[in-house]
Amino acid sequence: MAIEREATAKAQIKLRLRETLRADLAEQAKQNECSLNTEIVMRLQNSLRDEQRGEATFGSRNIFILVSLVARLIKTLENKRGKKVCEDVDIFPVALNGAKLFWQVMLDECSSAVSADTIEAIDILNLNDQIIAALQEATSNKSAEYA
Numbered sequence: 001m002a003i004e005r006e007a008t009a010k011a012q013i014k015l016r017l018r019e020t021l022r023a024d025l026a027e028q029a030k031q032n033e034c035s036l037n038t039e040i041v042m043r044l045q046n047s048l049r050d051e052q053r054g055e056a057t058f059g060s061r062n063i064f065i066l067v068s069l070v071a072r073l074i075k076t077l078e079n080k081r082g083k084k085v086c087e088d089v090d091i092f093p094v095a096l097n098g099a100k101l102f103w104q105v106m107l108d109e110c111s112s113a114v115s116a117d118t119i120e121a122i123d124i125l126n127l128n129d130q131i132i133a134a135l136q137e138a139t140s141n142k143s144a145e146y147a
Contacts, residue, residue: 025039025043054067069098073099074092074095077091077095
């Protein structure tokens with residue numbers, strides 16, 4: 001039986017997360033001059049707000065999540081290459097291929113249709129390096145085939 005709570009009530013929860021994530025959040029909190037709790041709450045609120053806006057904009061949570069993935073991959077590639085997407089014409093197609101690869105992996109790993117909740121449950125940021133490495137390997141294999 002669910003306990004009814006007032007909308008203004010504050011809940012205290014126990015949260016388990018990797019130490020590296022906790023340290024990253026603590027560093028961001030320090031830079032933003034706020035507590036770790038405030039940093040986490042702000043990020044959760046922003047995430048929900050962005051997701052609602054994304055669903056309203058794209059008409060689908062799945063599309064919003066994939067567009068967000070492409071944006072994250074672009075940012076990761078920009079950081080790795082030291083160039084912005086407008087300076088390196090290869091970044092955008094590699095990011096799109098990365099999102100495609102991610103979607104294919106999701107379809108292979110899930111026996112039923114992939115839902116937004118399934119995608120959301122995966123830590124996309126931690127997959128960026130794996131996706132980029134797989135793309136680089138696939139690209140080098142194709143290059144070797146044509147050589």
